[in-house]
Structures are given as C-alpha cells and as structure tokens.
Amino acid sequence: MKKVVVIGLLVIGFVVTALLISKAGRRDSLHEQTRFLMGTYCTIQAVGPEEDVKIAVRKAFGRMQEIDDRFNPLNPGSPIYAFNEKNAPIRDRDILEVVELARQVSEECAGAFDITVYPLGELWGFYPGDSSGLPAGESGVDPWGEAHLPEKKEIDDCLARVGYKNLVFEDGEIRKLNPDVHIDFGAIAKGYAIDEASKILRSEGITSALIDAGGDIYAIGEIEGEGWGIGLRNPRGEGVIGVVQASDLAVVTSGDYEKFFEIDGIRYCHIIDPRTGYPSRSLISVSVIGPDAVLADAWATALFVMGPEEGMKRVEQMPDMETVMVTPDERILYSSGLKENLEVIGQ
Numbered sequence: 533m534k535k536v537v538v539i540g541l542l543v544i545g546f547v548v549t550a551l552l553i554s555k556a557g558r559r560d561s562l563h564e565q566t567r568f569l570m571g572t573y574c575t576i577q578a579v580g581p582e583e584d585v586k587i588a589v590r591k592a593f594g595r596m597q598e599i600d601d602r603f604n605p606l607n608p609g610s611p612i613y614a615f616n617e618k619n620a621p622i623r624d625r626d627i628l629e630v631v632e633l634a635r636q637v638s639e640e641c642a643g644a645f646d647i648t649v650y651p652l653g654e655l656w657g658f659y660p661g662d663s664s665g666l667p668a669g670e671s672g673v674d675p676w677g678e679a680h681l682p683e684k685k686e687i688d689d690c691l692a693r694v695g696y697k698n699l700v701f702e703d704g705e706i707r708k709l710n711p712d713v714h715i716d717f718g719a720i721a722k723g724y725a726i727d728e729a730s731k732i733l734r735s736e737g738i739t740s741a742l743i744d745a746g747g748d749i750y751a752i753g754e755i756e757g758e759g760w761g762i763g764l765r766n767p768r769g770e771g772v773i774g775v776v777q778a779s780d781l782a783v784v785t786s787g788d789y790e791k792f793f794e795i796d797g798i799r800y801c802h803i804i805d806p807r808t809g810y811p812s813r814s815l816i817s818v819s820v821i822g823p824d825a826v827l828a829d830a831w832a833t834a835l836f837v838m839g840p841e842e843g844m845k846r847v848e849q850m851p852d853m854e855t856v857m858v859t860p861d862e863r864i865l866y867s868s869g870l871k872e873n874l875e876v877i878g879q
C-alpha cells in the first residue's frame with residue numbers, strides 16, 4: 533500500500549491549484565474537464581501543458597465512452613444487451629476480462645458480489661428503463677417510479693435466475709446455462725473505466741491527475757508534492773467523514789444513499805444480497821482503497837453486502853486493500869493498514 537493517510541476531519545472540499553514550470557520550459561497547470569458518462573458526472577483533473585492535457589483527457593474520456601457503450605445493459609447496441617435479451621455469447625475482450633475478474637471476486641466473497649443480480653434489481657425497480665443516457669431528472673423519466681417492495685414469491689422466482697455459476701467461460705466466449713440469466717456491470721464498470729482512463733493518461737505522459745467517476749476515484753501521482761486529498765462523503769449528511777491522501781491509488785465507495793426508497797421507515801437500497809434477494813442493510817457506506825479501481829469497485833459492493841464483521845476480516849487478509857466502513861448507527865470503522873497511518877486533526 534502506497535502512502536495513505538486518513539485525516540479524521542470534517543471538511544467540505546478543498547481547492548487545489550498548481551502552477552509549475554515543466555522541464556521543457558512550458559507552463560504546467562491544472563486543467564479540469566467534466567462529461568456525463570456511465571450515468572454520472574465524470575471529471576478529470578490533470579497537470580501539464582494545456583494542449584497536451586487536452587489531448588490526453590479527450591482520449592481518456594473517449595475510452596470511458598467506449599466502455600460505457602459496450603458495458604451498458606440498456607444500450608440495445610451493446611454485447612451485454614445481446615447477451616441478456618438474445619442469449620448471444622460474449623466475445624468482446626474487455627468484457628471477458630471484467631467478467632473473469634467479477635467471477636474471481638464472487639468466488640472470494642462466497643457470492644456476496646454477483647453480476648447476475650440484475651433480475652433482482654429490475655424486480656425491486658432500480659432500473660427505470662431509462663436508456664436516454666441523460667442525468668436523472670433531465671430525461672423526463674421518473675427514475676423511481678417503479679421502485680416497490682416485492683412479494684416473497686417474486687423474489688424466490690428471481691433467485692432461480694441469479695448465480696454467477698450460470699456463466700460458462702469456454703473457447704474465448706461467455707455463455708449462460710440458463711437463458712433467463714441477465715448480467716449487469718453497475719458494480720464494477722466504473723472502476724474498470726477509471727483504470728483504463730488512467731492507463732491512457734499515463735501513456736500520454738501525464739504524471740499527476742485525478743479521475744472522478746461520480747465519487748469513484750483514481751489518483752495518479754501527487755499534487756504539490758503530496759497525495760491527492762480525496763474526501764469520503766458523509767452518507768447521512770453534508771460534507772465528508774474524512775479525507776484520504778492517495779497517490780497511484782483508487783478510492784471507490786458504495787453507499788445506500790445513491791439509489792434507494794423508504795417504506796415504513798426502512799430504507800431499501802440498490803445493492804442487493806444475491807443470496808437472499810433483499811437489499812443489504814448491514815452497512816450504509818463502504819470505501820475501498822487499493823491499487824486497482826476495478827477490484828476496489830467490486831470489493832466495495834461485496835463488502836457492503838458482507839457486512840462489517842465478515843467484510844473487515846476479509847480486508848485484513850488482503851495486503852493491498854484497505855477500507856473505511858460506516859455502520860447503520862454511523863460508527864466509522866477503519867482497516868488496520870489505515871489505522872497505522874492515521875493522522876487525526878481537529879478532534
């Protein structure tokens with residue numbers, strides 16, 4: 533684990549400005565661009581000469597757009613749509629890579645993470661059928677119009693279509709044992725996209741950048757001689773619960789505040805336990821800090837479902853991964869790799 537410092541500090545945000553002179557004598561400065569991709573606002577900040585950064589950022593966003601198009605189950609042109617709706621095998625190399633990673637995580641967390649959870653998300657009404665690609669509220673579709681509490685029988689029927697073991701990897705393609713199995717990359721695609729964007733930025737010579745896909749973040753290098761300060765959002769209020777300083781690290785968060793509805797004071801969120809069919813409620817937020825955003829993304833969702841005891845035990849066995857969890861009674865739990873580097877300010 534590279535330099536990671538958690539500062540237990542309530543800070544709303546901070547502004548970083550950098551003005552440096554590059555070796556070539558051109559002025560390096562911090563540039564920022566935002567695009568709506570993968571259902572969220574994505575921002576890339578990068579340091580370098582303006583023209584070089586513009587080109588690098590355009591290429592990085594281009595790669596993210598490509599991933600968004602191909603991994604989106606609501607896009608009728610995507611291999612995922614064809615797999616889900618027409619039982620067509622998947623041969624796309626990027627998707628094969630991510631499905632294989634997803635399968636490994638599913639094995640390692642005893643099925644708490646499972647990309648075949650899609651039918652349950654549909655049943656609970658977390659997929660509004662809005663494939664406009666526009667931000668929620670701007671498309672004219674009510675994003676939560678369908679959310680409801682399903683009957684037990686409906687959940688059981690759905691569970692019969694869920695299970696990563698229904699996916700068969702053979703001869704360079706993925707097929708399914710049961711045609712009713714549907715997959716969804718909502719828990720892992722953003723991580724993959726920011727990893728890919730970071731590779732492009734690096735290959736374009738960028739050594740300091742921050743890629744933020746709706747709060748899932750990858751930090752390249754340092755800014756002003758320090759790791760990038762990344763605020764961990766307070767899941768139940770304004771501001772942040774802490775700041776992680778990250779350099780060449782991903783910080784990815786899963787929370788119950790992203791998509792949810794409430795009935796009789798109980799919050800039902802979009803992260804579903806594939807083993808029970810019900811939204812997970814043992815944590816309200818999980819951040820994972822590690823070198824690969826794709827794994828951090830998958831594990832943030834997995835740990836959210838595993839819960840604090842089992843989840844923390846698992847993280848402690850993984851040398852490259854740290855976590856910050858928030859329990860339903862709003863206690864903040866840190867893994868030991870973070871505690872060693874804990875710097876508390878203002879408490």
Ligand code: AMP
Pocket residue numbers: 644645646647649653658716717718719720785786787790802803804805806829832833837
């Ligand atoms: P994240 O915000 O990364 O935790 O991803 C949440 C999204 O992943 C949901 O909106 C669903 O599309 C999908 N999802 C929900 N529950 C699971 C699960 N247990 N395993 C894998 N994907 C899930």
Ligand code: MG
Pocket residue numbers: 718719720786828829830831832833
């Ligand atoms: Mg995730």
